[in-house]
Structures are given as C-alpha cells and as structure tokens.
Amino acid sequence: MPDLPTKDAYDLLLAAIDAGEYRPGDKLVEADLADRFGVSRTPIREAFQRLETQGVLSRDGRSLIVATLSxxxxxxxxxxxxxxxxxxxxxxxxxxxxxxxxxxxxxxxxxxxxxxxxxxxxxxxxxxxxxxxxxxxxxxxxxxxxxxxxxxxxxxxxxxxxxxxxxxxxxxxxxxxxxxxxxxxxxxxxxxxxxxxxxxxxxxxxxxxxx
CATH class of the missing domain: 1.20.120.530 (GntR ligand-binding domain-like)
Structure with missing residues (x-):
C-alpha cells in the first residue's frame, strides 16, 4: 500500500487532534500513528516536524506530546x-x-x-x-x-x-x-x-x- 502524501498524514493527524481524539498532554507515537493511518513512519515523522514547528506539538524529554497552552x-x-x-x-x-x-x-x-x-x-x-x-x-x-x-x-x-x-x-x-x-x-x-x-x-x- 503506497504511503499517503505528507500533507495527508499531516491533515489526518491535525484533524484527530482537533476532534479531541488526542488531548493536550497526550504522547504521540510514530509507530502507532503509522498503523492507524496505514502508512510508513516517514510521512508521520514529517507531519510531526510540521506540527512541532507550528506549536501544535511540543517536546517532553525525547517524546512528542500534544502541546498545552499556558x-x-x-x-x-x-x-x-x-x-x-x-x-x-x-x-x-x-x-x-x-x-x-x-x-x-x-x-x-x-x-x-x-x-x-x-x-x-x-x-x-x-x-x-x-x-x-x-x-x-x-x-x-x-x-x-x-x-x-x-x-x-x-x-x-x-x-x-x-x-x-x-x-x-x-x-x-x-x-x-x-x-x-x-x-x-x-x-x-x-x-x-x-x-x-x-x-x-x-x-x-x-x-x-x-x-
């Protein structure tokens, strides 16, 4: 099965966060999301990078979590x-x-x-x-x-x-x-x-x- 384009993986993950399926503070795992969306880890990793740059995700040690607003x-x-x-x-x-x-x-x-x-x-x-x-x-x-x-x-x-x-x-x-x-x-x-x-x-x- 071919990978979704990076934009699609990004949109799917963003929609899941917006729908409350992932809440502020929740840890996101590449492998789990790759399985959920039926893609390899590469588009998930690229979506993570975009969302971290935009402040939607943040670092908690080595893990990425959904950011929380102060x-x-x-x-x-x-x-x-x-x-x-x-x-x-x-x-x-x-x-x-x-x-x-x-x-x-x-x-x-x-x-x-x-x-x-x-x-x-x-x-x-x-x-x-x-x-x-x-x-x-x-x-x-x-x-x-x-x-x-x-x-x-x-x-x-x-x-x-x-x-x-x-x-x-x-x-x-x-x-x-x-x-x-x-x-x-x-x-x-x-x-x-x-x-x-x-x-x-x-x-x-x-x-x-x-x-």
Missing part, C-alpha cells in the same frame, strides 16, 4: 480571536448570501439537541464558526481564523463543560446571526465579541476550579 498564551489567543471573529462578522453582514444565513440558523437549531454533550457541542460550535467565517467571503481572513481555531484545540477544557453554557452560547449565536441578517455590521461585531468574551471568562473559571 494561561498567558490562552489570553493572547483570545485577543487575536476576538479581533478576527469581529471582522468576520462585520464582513458577513455585508456579504453573506440569504442561503448562508439560513444555514447558520439551521445549524443553531440542530445544535440545541447537543446541549447535554459538551464535546459534541464543542465540535458543532467549531462548524458554526467555520460557516460564519466562510460567510465573510474573505479567503485570507478564513485562513487566519483556521490557524486560530487550530490553536484552540490545545486547550484542556471546553467552555461547554460549564453547566448551562451550551444553551446560552446558542442564544448568543442567534443574536449574532440576527445582526448579520439585518446587515448591521457593528452589532454583529459587538455580539460576537461579547460571545467570545463570555467563552473566555468561562474557560478561566473552569481552569481556576480545576487548578
């Missing part, structure tokens, strides 16, 4: 995320097609069935934000937000683990989409910034409780 790194990430998400919401208010707006509403409706499962809701939340990013119709912004959300996977907890957070977050999503539908870029910006600020505060509280 308190300061998390704060820095949320500052950047808030700015970029605000821009995406403003642009979506200008450029989103009616069909894209309807899809966002449908996603919120579907996600309400997941409020009892924080991990599933976290994955659905990523899909919602990705769809909103695409509605900005700015490929360069979407690329930057993909990098930010890749780093979000390195957080040890999800804000949806806080009781009641899932329902409130979905209500906040509704307000964001309403502002986009009204073509009110300033309100869309404020709404998504408030949404992200609450998510950050929730993560900080969860981190303090688990310290």
């Amino acid at each position: 308190h300061n790194q998390m704060g820095e990430l949320y500052v950047v995320r808030m700015e970029l998400e605000g821009l995406a919401a403003r642009l979506a208010a200008q450029h989103a097609a009616p069909e894209e707006i309807r899809v966002l509403y449908l996603m919120i409706e579907d996600d309400r069935a997941l409020t009892g499962d924080p991990d599933a809701l976290s994955r659905a939340n990523k899909r919602f934000h990705r769809q909103l990013h695409l509605a900005s119709h700015n490929r360069y912004l979407v690329q930057q937000l993909e990098m930010v959300h890749r780093s979000m996977a390195l957080m040890t907890t999800t804000s949806f683990a806080q009781p009641g957070r899932g329902e409130k977050a979905l209500d906040e999503h509704v307000e964001i989409v309403k502002a986009i539908e009204a073509r009110d870029g300033e309100l869309a910006d404020r709404s998504i910034r408030g949404h992200i600020s609450i998510a950050f505060e929730t993560r900080l509280k969860l981190g303090a409780a688990n310290a």
Whole structure:
C-alpha cells in the first residue's frame, strides 16, 4: 500500500487532534500513528516536524506530546480571536448570501439537541464558526481564523463543560446571526465579541476550579 502524501498524514493527524481524539498532554507515537493511518513512519515523522514547528506539538524529554497552552498564551489567543471573529462578522453582514444565513440558523437549531454533550457541542460550535467565517467571503481572513481555531484545540477544557453554557452560547449565536441578517455590521461585531468574551471568562473559571 503506497504511503499517503505528507500533507495527508499531516491533515489526518491535525484533524484527530482537533476532534479531541488526542488531548493536550497526550504522547504521540510514530509507530502507532503509522498503523492507524496505514502508512510508513516517514510521512508521520514529517507531519510531526510540521506540527512541532507550528506549536501544535511540543517536546517532553525525547517524546512528542500534544502541546498545552499556558494561561498567558490562552489570553493572547483570545485577543487575536476576538479581533478576527469581529471582522468576520462585520464582513458577513455585508456579504453573506440569504442561503448562508439560513444555514447558520439551521445549524443553531440542530445544535440545541447537543446541549447535554459538551464535546459534541464543542465540535458543532467549531462548524458554526467555520460557516460564519466562510460567510465573510474573505479567503485570507478564513485562513487566519483556521490557524486560530487550530490553536484552540490545545486547550484542556471546553467552555461547554460549564453547566448551562451550551444553551446560552446558542442564544448568543442567534443574536449574532440576527445582526448579520439585518446587515448591521457593528452589532454583529459587538455580539460576537461579547460571545467570545463570555467563552473566555468561562474557560478561566473552569481552569481556576480545576487548578
């Protein structure tokens, strides 16, 4: 069986980390991943090198583990995320097609069935934000937000683990989409910034409780 291209091995491993199959602090073993993806160790080793350079993986002695964000790194990430998400919401208010707006509403409706499962809701939340990013119709912004959300996977907890957070977050999503539908870029910006600020505060509280 021929090896997957390095890019494919990289994408598969990154997707597994993003899906929570490998958590921050988990050790990654070349041989295990080669067996899982049906490739030799070479593309896995090359994917490791790329992910280490990007800060997704880090060294623990001689082993590679999924990196964990420090308190300061998390704060820095949320500052950047808030700015970029605000821009995406403003642009979506200008450029989103009616069909894209309807899809966002449908996603919120579907996600309400997941409020009892924080991990599933976290994955659905990523899909919602990705769809909103695409509605900005700015490929360069979407690329930057993909990098930010890749780093979000390195957080040890999800804000949806806080009781009641899932329902409130979905209500906040509704307000964001309403502002986009009204073509009110300033309100869309404020709404998504408030949404992200609450998510950050929730993560900080969860981190303090688990310290």
